[in-house]
Amino acid sequence: MTGLVRKNFASPEETRPFEADKGKVDLVSLNAIPVGRGTFEPGWRWSEHVKPIAGTDSCQASHVGLTLSGRMHIVMDDGEEMEFGAGDLMVCPPGHDAWVVGDEPCVVLDWAGYGDYAKR
Template identity: 55%
Template structure:
């Protein structure tokens, strides 16, 4: 029989710290990772997660919702897009990103984030 799962990001199953300026809280739901990324002002993937990932660009696919703050995403093909509060976003692999402004950006991520910012 299926059961309802309820978890709270205030008590995540795991917290993954970035190289400064934020972290990702992970809860496991129905055998899938769901994340809450907390990206502090000045955060940039290439500075704060690249040392963990060991790749030139983020190779994770994100499917998310922006709760607060602003983030600009830079794709390998040169296109870029800003993500703002209330936006739903699908970001394919092969990108960099940075927080825009002086407000912490909080993104919920339902994508393929099981290995995102995970130290080996």
């Protein structure tokens, strides 16, 4: 077992920008477990700003996360939909589109789905 580990998003190990400067994912690794902080700017939509990077029809990442600020609307491929805001924890399986709601950036911590997210 390793000892204590401390990481900080002020010094991410990797940053992956989205298309059209609509946000980014900052990544750190905690004992080989990737943890990401996604910053999604107003106007961001997965199908416009990450789909060209992912090359899939919908997001195929599975997310487990906490919304820190802003709002995000998620629609599953089967039509189920939900909106998440500050303080909401989420579990989101693969097969969805998502977009920012409103004029505030949406910031999400994710400890399951950002390992390969928006990876070029």
